[in-house]
Amino acid sequence: MMKRTRLIAALDTQSLDQARDWAETLDGHVDAIKLGMEFTYAQGLKALRDVAGQRTLFLDLKLHDIPNTVAKGLASLAPVGASLLTIHASGGAAMIAAARQAIDAAYPPLHRPILLAVTVLTSLDENALHEIGVNATPREQVVRLGRLAMTSGADGLVCSAEEIAPLRDALGSAPVLVVPGIRPAGSEANDQKRIMTPRQAAQAGADWIVVGRPITQAADPAEAAKAIQIELASA
Numbered sequence: 392m393m394k395r396t397r398l399i400a401a402l403d404t405q406s407l408d409q410a411r412d413w414a415e416t417l418d419g420h421v422d423a424i425k426l427g428m429e430f431t432y433a434q435g436l437k438a439l440r441d442v443a444g445q446r447t448l449f450l451d452l453k454l455h456d457i458p459n460t461v462a463k464g465l466a467s468l469a470p471v472g473a474s475l476l477t478i479h480a481s482g483g484a485a486m487i488a489a490a491r492q493a494i495d496a497a498y499p500p501l502h503r504p505i506l507l508a509v510t511v512l513t514s515l516d517e518n519a520l521h522e523i524g525v526n527a528t529p530r531e532q533v534v535r536l537g538r539l540a541m542t543s544g545a546d547g548l549v550c551s552a553e554e555i556a557p558l559r560d561a562l563g564s565a566p567v568l569v570v571p572g573i574r575p576a577g578s579e580a581n582d583q584k585r586i587m588t589p590r591q592a593a594q595a596g597a598d599w600i601v602v603g604r605p606i607t608q609a610a611d612p613a614e615a616a617k618a619i620q621i622e623l624a625s626a
């Protein structure tokens with residue numbers, strides 16, 4: 392039987408009141424909330440715990456530094472109690488391995504977060520990759536970085552829905568695949584370049600999808616989340 396694709400709402404705001412309000416409004420309509428650098432830099436770690444409460448928290452800080460710094464950074468995040476955490480796969484094998492070790496050492500075994508490596512940001516297309524000196528298609532680069540990340544100790548990957556099938560072909564069912572760049576039909580792409588609908592991502596085999604503005608900027612965020620859940624359930 393196919394696993395259900397779960398919905399993470401990205402609560403991208405600097406405001407504590409706004410994040411709390413969205414989290415409460417979306418209770419029962421989403422499976423997890425995402426807080427990232429915008430909220431964390433503005434409000435700090437204690438506010439992450441306040442907003443998350445008993446909810447499943449995807450803490451998307453995308454750590455990318457030398458191995459020692461990433462390891463210490465992840466250890467410092469342990470009190471937040473996030474269920475999913477991100478680092479950049481392009482930080483390299485030693486950095487990813489150091490992140491793995493830090494999580495195994497600093498987090499209690501029953502509360503270890505899923506360590507996700509971001510492959511190629513969903514805001515990048517092939518031209519943008521060429522501009523930063525990567526002469527590969529997003530698909531080739533995602534599979535290359537995905538393989539590196541999984542052999543270095545990551546539990547899963549952040550990718551666009553376009554790369555789910557090639558990643559499954561290359562790496563099988565083991566990686567947890569978390570997929571942003573999701574746009575319900577008819578909604579604006581904004582700064583995202585590699586996008587698919589919730590249904591397409593679910594059909595391709597996403598474990599989780601991450602949806603921000605199509606929910607938070609909707610006239611009725613709870614209705615927008617409900618519509619996405621209906622789309623996921625019927626995929």
Ligand SMILES: O=c1ccn([C@@H]2O[C@H](COP(=O)(O)O)[C@@H](O)[C@H]2O)c(=O)[nH]1
Nearest residue numbers: 401403511512513571572601602603604
């Ligand atoms: O490659 C990536 C990695 C992370 N994100 C995050 O997902 C959400 C998407 O928000 P939308 O408003 O639905 O575009 C956002 O928090 C990003 O930081 C991503 O988009 N792409």
